[in-house]
Amino acid sequence: MISTAPSRTRGIAGTGVEPEPFGQRSTGISPSLNSDIDRLLSLSVRPHTHLIEGRLTLVTGILVIYFPDIWDDKHMKVETGTLDGVLIFIPTPYRDERGLFTRTFDASIAAAHGLDPVSFVQDSQSRTIRGGIRALHGRAGQGEAKLVRCARGAIYDVLVDARPDSPTYGARMSVTLDDESFAHLYVPPGLLHGYQALTEADVCYRIDREHDPAEDISVRYDDPDLAIDWPLPVTAISRRDLAAGSWRRVRSVLEAATPAPPEA
Known part of the structure; x- marks a missing residue:
């Protein structure tokens, strides 16, 4: 599941990911967003991300990516x-x-x-x-x-x-x-x-x-x-x-x- 939380932050430094206008919430994955995700995951240094229990979270609150649960x-x-x-x-x-x-x-x-x-x-x-x-x-x-x-x-x-x-x-x-x-x-x-x-x-x-x-x-x-x-x-x-x-x-x-x- 991919969703955007309301935020007034203008982007994430070094990632090229731009937030949606304040108050909007995405309902799907666009090709451009997929490209941004691929670029984000390819970064060797990701100071704004945390991968915990199979979940990648941008701490600015803009983007949350849930991967399948790794604990089975x-x-x-x-x-x-x-x-x-x-x-x-x-x-x-x-x-x-x-x-x-x-x-x-x-x-x-x-x-x-x-x-x-x-x-x-x-x-x-x-x-x-x-x-x-x-x-x-x-x-x-x-x-x-x-x-x-x-x-x-x-x-x-x-x-x-x-x-x-x-x-x-x-x-x-x-x-x-x-x-x-x-x-x-x-x-x-x-x-x-x-x-x-x-x-x-x-x-x-x-x-x-x-x-x-x-x-x-x-x-x-x-x-x-x-x-x-x-x-x-x-x-x-x-x-x-x-x-x-x-x-x-x-x-x-x-x-x-x-x-x-x-x-x-």
Whole structure:
């Protein structure tokens, strides 16, 4: 759609685009206007324009050009993790001389992959120094689903499947989340989660149940049975995480609390 907004401005310096008389609004695209648009888009320096989310806007308010929306499912790749139910949403950032723009979450794409976007009720953010570890955390009972992304810096993110009835029970996976790929990790209920900051990093979480400290479970980051190969020397970890239990103990508690499958 192309339209002109009322303006008394007499043209745009360096573009050759002249406004219509004040108060008039265009109803179509004339050949001359098409020529002006082509010339405008060919400029190597366009100080009066902004291209944001696929829209070119002349900031003087004379001309607005809407291109087809660049943010559709073709620009948000969805990969499956090696653990059952884990998804990784990978957007395609739009980059230009100003920097970049990216969509970090899209409810319609999430819903198409089986998530309930409206179920996420709490957002949190952490900042961790390089080498710092936050791990491994989970939740008993119904568990909680979470969306995790790194808003600044980079982290080495680890998941352990703590669901006794899962086909990938006891397995683990790792993925790097950073502020270049903007990958968004979906963690289904029943998994242990932790990460190490590869740089100073800001991490954002969205969870689908209000946090209840009484349901927290944790496993030490250096548990010998899990044998996670953290990429950096540990520079910081909380006393709480150092006091976490072993994977073997947590596993026995989870298995005891899981109902036996019905007999065939």
